[in-house]
Amino acid sequence: xxxxDIRPPRLAARLYSVWFRHMRVYTRNLFSNGLPPFLEPxxxxxxxxxxxxxxxxxxDSIPYLVFLATALPVxxxxxxxxxxxxxxxxxxxxxxxxxxxxxxxxxxxNDLFVGEILWAGSKGLFFSACVVLVISxxxxxxxxxxxxxxxIGFLTGAMFGALALVVASFVRNINHFNFYFTGFLSPMxxxxxxxxxxxxxxxxxxxxxxxxxxTHAIRLARSLAIARFSPVLLADLAFLAVVTLVAGYYAIHxxxxxxxx
Amino acid sequence: xxxxxxxxDKVHKSYRxxxxxxxxxxxxxxxxxxxxxGRNGAGKSTIMQLIxxxxxxxxTPPGTISVFGFDPExxxxxxxxxxxxxxxxxNLDEELNVSQNLRxxxxxxxxxxxxxxxRIAELLEFMELREKxxxxxxxxxxxxxxxxxxxxxxxxxxxxxxxxxxxTGLDPQVRHTIWDKLRQLKRGGLTIMLTTHYMEEAFQLCDxxxxxxxxxxxxxxxxxLLLGSHIEPYVLELTDVKLAPQVLARLPAGTARVExxxxxxxxxxxxxxxxxxxxxxxxxxxxxxxxxxxxxxxLKATGRRLDARQ
Numbered sequence: 001x002x003x004x005d006i007r008p009p010r011l012a013a014r015l016y017s018v019w020f021r022h023m024r025v026y027t028r029n030l031f032s033n034g035l036p037p038f039l040e041p042x043x044x045x046x047x048x049x050x051x052x053x054x055x056x057x058x059x060d061s062i063p064y065l066v067f068l069a070t071a072l073p074v075x076x077x078x079x080x081x082x083x084x085x086x087x088x089x090x091x092x093x094x095x096x097x098x099x100x101x102x103x104x105x106x107x108x109x110n111d112l113f114v115g116e117i118l119w120a121g122s123k124g125l126f127f128s129a130c131v132v133l134v135i136s137x138x139x140x141x142x143x144x145x146x147x148x149x150x151x152i153g154f155l156t157g158a159m160f161g162a163l164a165l166v167v168a169s170f171v172r173n174i175n176h177f178n179f180y181f182t183g184f185l186s187p188m189x190x191x192x193x194x195x196x197x198x199x200x201x202x203x204x205x206x207x208x209x210x211x212x213x214x215t216h217a218i219r220l221a222r223s224l225a226i227a228r229f230s231p232v233l234l235a236d237l238a239f240l241a242v243v244t245l246v247a248g249y250y251a252i253h254x255x256x257x258x259x260x261x
Numbered sequence: 262x263x264x265x266x267x268x269x270d271k272v273h274k275s276y277r278x279x280x281x282x283x284x285x286x287x288x289x290x291x292x293x294x295x296x297x298x299g300r301n302g303a304g305k306s307t308i309m310q311l312i313x314x315x316x317x318x319x320x321t322p323p324g325t326i327s328v329f330g331f332d333p334e335x336x337x338x339x340x341x342x343x344x345x346x347x348x349x350x351x352n353l354d355e356e357l358n359v360s361q362n363l364r365x366x367x368x369x370x371x372x373x374x375x376x377x378x379x380r381i382a383e384l385l386e387f388m389e390l391r392e393k394x395x396x397x398x399x400x401x402x403x404x405x406x407x408x409x410x411x412x413x414x415x416x417x418x419x420x421x422x423x424x425x426x427x428x429t430g431l432d433p434q435v436r437h438t439i440w441d442k443l444r445q446l447k448r449g450g451l452t453i454m455l456t457t458h459y460m461e462e463a464f465q466l467c468d469x470x471x472x473x474x475x476x477x478x479x480x481x482x483x484x485x486l487l488l489g490s491h492i493e494p495y496v497l498e499l500t501d502v503k504l505a506p507q508v509l510a511r512l513p514a515g516t517a518r519v520e521x522x523x524x525x526x527x528x529x530x531x532x533x534x535x536x537x538x539x540x541x542x543x544x545x546x547x548x549x550x551x552x553x554x555x556x557x558x559x560l561k562a563t564g565r566r567l568d569a570r571q
Contacts, residue, residue: 008338009371017368024365025356097352104313104346104414105369106338261276261307261316 008106018107018115019122022084026123037080037130041072045138048195060197062226069140070222071194073131073149074156077124078214081157082185084120085164086177093168099259109259113252117161117244124157125150128221141225148224155237156217159244163213165251169258193218213243265327266291266421266452267312272324274307274316274476281307283476284324289469294443294453296467296484298460298559304476305456306349309425312454313341328421342370345414347424351406353413355398359390362398363413370417377416384412388442404435411439415446422446424455428462440465460556470555472562480562484555492553492561493518493529497536500525501547511539522565529553 009017026033049065059067092098099112107115128150135141141149167180191205192198192214201209209215216236223233265288274282281304289295297305310316312328314337326332331339354362360381367377385391388408393401401409407427414422427443428436436459443466447453457463463470464484472480480491488494499505505526509519517530530536540550 006342008342009369013371014369017365017371020368021354021365024361025354028356096355097348097350098354100315100348100350101352101366101413102369103315104341104344104348105366105417106341106371107369108337260314261310 011111014107014111015115015118018102018112019119021102022116022119023122034130037076037127038134040076041069041131041134042138044072045069045135045140049140060199063140065138065140066142066226067197067222068195069135069138070142070146070149070225071218072135073128073153074124074217074221075189075194075214076127076131077153077156078160078185078189078217080123080127081120081160082164082181084123085116085161086168086171086180087174089116089165089168090171090174090177093255093258094174103259109256110252112259113165113255114248116165117158117248120161120164121154121158124160125154127157128153142227145227146225149221152217152221152224155220155240155244156214159213159217159240159247162244162247162251165255166247169251169254188212188214193222213240216240264291265289266329267295267454268325268327269308269311270325270327271322272308272311272326273319273322274304274311275319280476282311282318284322285473285476285478287471287478287481289452289454291452292447292450293468294447294455294466296463296470297454297456297473298458298463298470299456299473300563301458303473303563305473306425307476308473309346309423309454309456312423313337313344313346342417343419344421344423345417345419347407347410347414347422347427349425349429351410353398353406353409358395358397359385359401359409360394362409363416366413367416372416380416380418381412384415387415388412389438404431407431407435408439411442419451421452421454424453426456426458429458436462460554460559464555472559474563480558484558487555487558488553492558493531494553495530495533495536496551496553496557497528497530497540498525498549498551499528499543499547500549502526504543504547508539508543511542520560520565527557529557 045065045068049068053064056064058064102112103109132141132146132149136143136146167177171177191201191209192212198206198209198215216239220233220236223229267289270286271284272282273284285308297308299305307316311318311326312333314333317334318324318326328340329343333340354365357365363381364377367381372380385394388411390405390408390412393405398406411427428439440462443453455466467484470482470484471478480487482490497508499508502524505521508528512528512535516532516535517528520527520529528536536550540548
């Protein structure tokens with residue numbers, strides 16, 4: 001007796017409702033959650049840029065402060081998305097059992113995690129926007145081209161959200177995420193062209209840097225911000241898209257077994 | 262049964278080498294309350310989860326599940342949008358307050374914001390939580406949290422309400438309140454499926470109970486009728502085992518069935534007079550003569566001993 005008067009929400013509505021849930025929980029503590037993206041770039045620019053910048057005038061033929069500033073929107077997107085989809089996801093999965101509650105409503109496991117990756121992207125976008133804003137106040141961000149780093153923040157957030165979900169799908173003890181942060185993300189921060197161009201790496205290591213997802217995100221953000229366009233950027237864009245889709249697909253495949261018995 | 266809300270037909274479900282559900286078949290009629298009874302690990306929660314695809318049945322041997330005519334593994338959304346689920350854990354969002362928790366779920370159900378507000382107000386009133394609308398989850402007592410989860414499950418005006426141990430750990434006042442609310446909902450046409458360890462709860466609420474043991478159905482029926490068909494109507498409980506030899510010696514052969522446990526003995530009989538005659542000769546305090554209950558049916562069907570899964 002399938003009744004026709006009741007219809008489940010459409011895909012877009014389901015994804016939005018998952019996204020909305022995360023947004024509501026996040027904005028409950030907007031001040032404490034929203035302050036870091038404003039403060040961190042300031043600390044970094046003051047600590048590294050102003051100090052080191054006095055000794056290094058240009059890097060890769062642009063002012064060193066600009067070189068740093070054009071990477072920071074995406075590195076902060078990377079870190080926020082990674083925290084959200086490692087520790088955050090694990091807490092929802094294991095401690096709060098939030099997914100167990102949500103899955104009783106008309107949403108599928110796919111909806112849950114696609115919505116979550118979109119949320120990670122949105123956080124990336126929010127963080128990049130904050131960083132671009134703050135840095136432009138220092139005069140270190142070329143404007144208005146620097147605004148193009150903001151959508152790259154979304155793509156970076158979504159990609160690192162998807163990667164973090166893969167990690168979360170393997171982790172059974174919340175402390176093990178520390179390995180991911182100190183073993184993968186922190187080194188990547190330094191070897192993906194954040195503080196020096198990857199061209200200055202030893203020739204043998206350069207292909208390794210090209211494998212790191214952050215390399216492509218930084219090259220996109222920086223090139224767009226300083227209006228240095230090249231076809232390589234399309235390859236970078238494709239890299240981000242492919243990693244997001246593959247990691248997202250694999251993560252959902254694995255996480256399904258943590259939720260659906 | 263063509264118009265049954267839920268139909269399970271020879272459903273199997275294994276977790277690695279453990280068989281949680283072993284060829285279960287049953288059906289739930291509309292606007293009735295169906296109770297699943299069984300010890301911990303018997304397979305109750307798994308059966309509930311199979312209904313809304315929180316768990317997936319084994320592909321072999323093939324079994325079928327139909328909920329409102331839909332197969333959960335093909336049309337989970339169709340089932341979920343017509344159902345409300347009260348899981349065993351409360352899993353409320355502690356970072357949000359009562360109304361915010363409900364608004365998030367209203368959105369998950371696709372309820373327009375305006376209608377959600379009136380529905381939330383109406384249900385908080387119904388579950389006697391109106392003053393708690395803006396309270397944080399941490400301020401709520403266990404009973405309030407449970408009622409809130411029931412409110413959450415009713416937001417979409419479901420036709421089927423699934424409750425996994427709705428009153429475990431709650432005090433008698435809250436339990437009776439929840440029972441009354443569930444009766445009221447059933448009268449309004451809602452189909453209810455619940456699991457419980459409280460035989461009194463099943464007796465009070467259910468039109469139909471299924472006792473399961475090791476994933477298999479062992480007894481099925483109306484709880485009131487089961488008392489007539491599956492158990493002797495009277496029982497003499499001896500809480501001092503030393504009384505047992507004296508009692509057993511006095512009982513005419515074939516008139517009673519004895520169930521011993523470590524520190525007590527229960528003597529079941531059809532004839533009240535037989536038990537009464539024996540009981541009258543015992544010193545008061547260590548024995549109790551009473552009508553049998555669903556709990557006696559349950560223990561007879563599933564045994565008194567603990568098993569490895571408990």
